[in-house]
Amino acid sequence: GQNIDQPTEMTATEGAIVQINCTYQTSGFNGLFWYQQHAGEAPTFLSYNVLDGLEEKGRFSSFLSRSKGYSYLLLKELQMKDSASYLCAVRDSNYQLIWGAGTKLIIKP
């Protein structure tokens, strides 16, 4: 079967750095996505990785290792507005997204 695993919840301090991990087992791989979802709102796109390595976009970076079935999202200089759920999704061999349950990130002052 297909499976995406992420921690259910994480807590971090404002101004700090946090890493959210995602491991996956899917039928085929055509890219990995990270989305942000604030409570009561729709998911919004953060990043995309299809090759191994690190993609940096401002305070957010995403890493992929295809051989390990592993990705992480790194958030630097945390701000209170970063409190949200972070969703990992893999595009499978049918070009459909398989979604993890999301990691709820709580930022404390």
Place this chain on the structure above:
Amino acid sequence: TAGITQAPTSQILAAGRSMTLRCTQDMRHNAMYWYRQDLGLGLRLIHYSNTAGTTGKGEVPDGYSVSRANTDDFPLTLASAVPSQTSVYFCASSELKRGGAAEQFFGPGTRLTVL
């Protein structure tokens, strides 16, 4: 630009009744999707459409139907609602291209409660 709109925002529905959730996008995206999101579970694909006139089944299609008469609209119909269909429903759209990100853009969601 509105992006994707969904209606209604929320609805309480009696079991056994039918209902259509509406979704409209103005980005001229070929691909559209319907997901449901339940606490503790990832988004699950109900139905999708890669282009006007075609639809496909996702992971959890039972009890739902869709149509794609044109590029912009992708309604989701529950023929006879059951309590297990209580969920938040998101419509999304994307460009249809095999390479590249082709990220999905989401509507604001419809919160449906079936009693």
